[in-house]
Amino acid sequence: MDLSTLLKPAAVKVLTNVTSKKRLFQDLSEIAHSAYGLDAIQTVDALQEREMLGPTGVGHGVALPHARLHGLKSVVGVFLRLEKPLDFDAVDRLPVDLIFALFAPKDSGVEHLKALALVSRTLRNVETCAKLRANSDPAALHAVLTAASGGVQAA
Known part of the structure; x- marks a missing residue:
C-alpha cells in the first residue's frame, strides 16, 4: 500500500480561508464527494462523530x-x-496547516489501520512536511506525498 492508491490528484487542495474545524470538515466532505462520490452529509457527520472521541491533531x-x-x-x-x-485542539496545542483525512469502509479493519499508519509515518517526516508547506500547487503536493510514501511500507 502506498499513498498513490489512497489519494487521487483531485483530492489534493490548498485552501486559503478556513475559519473553523466545522468548516474544515465541510470542505473535506465536499472534496471527498467530488473526488470519490462520497455522501457529503454522511462524511461531515462521521468526521464530527470521530472528532468527539478525541482530537485528531497529532502535533x-x-x-x-x-x-x-x-x-x-x-x-x-x-x-x-x-x-x-x-x-485544531492538537496534542501539542499548535495550529494545523497539513490535513490528511482518511475515509474507510464501515467494516474495514486492518486496511484502515494500515492506511492511517502509512499517512502518519509519511507526515512525521520533517522534510516531507517542509516540502508540502513550501508548495501551493495541488499537483506538486500530490507528487510530494506519493513520492514520500513510495519508500514507506505499511506494516
Whole structure:
C-alpha cells in the first residue's frame, strides 16, 4: 500500500480561508464527494462523530481526521494544505496547516489501520512536511506525498 492508491490528484487542495474545524470538515466532505462520490452529509457527520472521541491533531501542524462510512469499497484520502493554520485542539496545542483525512469502509479493519499508519509515518517526516508547506500547487503536493510514501511500507 502506498499513498498513490489512497489519494487521487483531485483530492489534493490548498485552501486559503478556513475559519473553523466545522468548516474544515465541510470542505473535506465536499472534496471527498467530488473526488470519490462520497455522501457529503454522511462524511461531515462521521468526521464530527470521530472528532468527539478525541482530537485528531497529532502535533507539529498535522491533523489526521478519519471516519468509517457505509457504502465505501476501499480506503480513500483527501489532503489539504491550509494557507492560514487552524486551531485544531492538537496534542501539542499548535495550529494545523497539513490535513490528511482518511475515509474507510464501515467494516474495514486492518486496511484502515494500515492506511492511517502509512499517512502518519509519511507526515512525521520533517522534510516531507517542509516540502508540502513550501508548495501551493495541488499537483506538486500530490507528487510530494506519493513520492514520500513510495519508500514507506505499511506494516
